[in-house]
Amino acid sequence: MQVINESSLLIDIISTYKFQKKIIGLVPTMGALHRGHLQLIEKAKLNCDIVVCSIYINPTQFNNPTDLDKYPRSMTADLALLEENGCDFAFCPTDEEMFEKGNTITIDFGNIGKVLEGHFRPGHFNGVGLIVAKFLNIIQPDIAYFGQKDLQQFAIISSLVRNLNFNTQLIRVPTVRDKNGLALSSRNVHLSEEGKQKALTLHTSLNTAKNRILKNINTKDIITEIKALYHSNDIALEYFEIVNKDTFEKIISIKSFNTIAICVAAYVEGIRLIDNILINE
Numbered sequence: 001m002q003v004i005n006e007s008s009l010l011i012d013i014i015s016t017y018k019f020q021k022k023i024i025g026l027v028p029t030m031g032a033l034h035r036g037h038l039q040l041i042e043k044a045k046l047n048c049d050i051v052v053c054s055i056y057i058n059p060t061q062f063n064n065p066t067d068l069d070k071y072p073r074s075m076t077a078d079l080a081l082l083e084e085n086g087c088d089f090a091f092c093p094t095d096e097e098m099f100e101k102g103n104t105i106t107i108d109f110g111n112i113g114k115v116l117e118g119h120f121r122p123g124h125f126n127g128v129g130l131i132v133a134k135f136l137n138i139i140q141p142d143i144a145y146f147g148q149k150d151l152q153q154f155a156i157i158s159s160l161v162r163n164l165n166f167n168t169q170l171i172r173v174p175t176v177r178d179k180n181g182l183a184l185s186s187r188n189v190h191l192s193e194e195g196k197q198k199a200l201t202l203h204t205s206l207n208t209a210k211n212r213i214l215k216n217i218n219t220k221d222i223i224t225e226i227k228a229l230y231h232s233n234d235i236a237l238e239y240f241e242i243v244n245k246d247t248f249e250k251i252i253s254i255k256s257f258n259t260i261a262i263c264v265a266a267y268v269e270g271i272r273l274i275d276n277i278l279i280n281e
């Protein structure tokens with residue numbers, strides 16, 4: 001595996017592979033790799049000739065500076081994992097390489113960028129959109145892989161690719177969970193064992209809500225029940241919403257199970273966790 005820090009070098013290397021008609025796969029990450037990321041690499045290896053994994057903690061997608069400071073960093077271990085898992089190139093640019101000073105470009109994703117994560121993390125999706133657009137331009141992947149845990153991010157990136165005509169197919173890979181059901185996340189390293197137990201409420205509450213939906217219980221009652229559950233478990237809930245899986249607009253009365261996603265964000269031991277579930281998957 002080759003580790004590359006400069007975009008210009010990666011662009012040169014990729015152009016050679018493109019000329020040879022090789023299929024390029026991209027797995028974008030912010031490092032602190034876990035089994036969820038390795039699953040993306042595994043999928044990429046199945047379908048692509050060349051797999052590039054980016055490791056870059058993108059400052060422009062953090063609305064909270066403390067969150068950026070606290071974000072786990074483990075570059076040496078990450079590179080070893082990528083190598084072991086057959087990644088071909090690790091792209092690890094510096095901030096200077098990615099963002100010129102005073103970069104002022106913003107991307108307005110419309111309503112989908114303003115609700116749920118967009119509402120609670122102002123500027124977050126703009127930062128995600130910017131960095132992903134840069135990676136798509138530099139790496140020109142035929143296929144890019146993202147985890148379902150960031151479901152709204154996937155919808156945002158799909159919008160970016162459609163609207164800016166990137167020639168990249170996006171694959172959404174199901175969330176990888178630990179044996180108890182906790183969605184794997186780089187942020188989990190900050191949780192104590194007790195915190196991890198508490199954090200299971202996210203997964204169990206999503207399943208409870210899903211079962212209630214399948215029994216045609218109305219959405220308002222479901223949300224009231226779930227909010228009470230978070231309150232009694234002493235977990236600070238940021239949002240718990242039943243939404244359309246493509247537009248992320250709230251669903252008040254359910255017409256089809258196919259379009260529904262349930263999304264949650266909550267703080268456990270001061271760590272912000274998100275999770276989601278699709279009704280028909």
Ligand code: PAF
Binds near residue numbers: 028029056128131
């Ligand atoms: O999902 C992530 O880890 C990040 O948001 C991404 C897509 C790598 C962009 O920084």
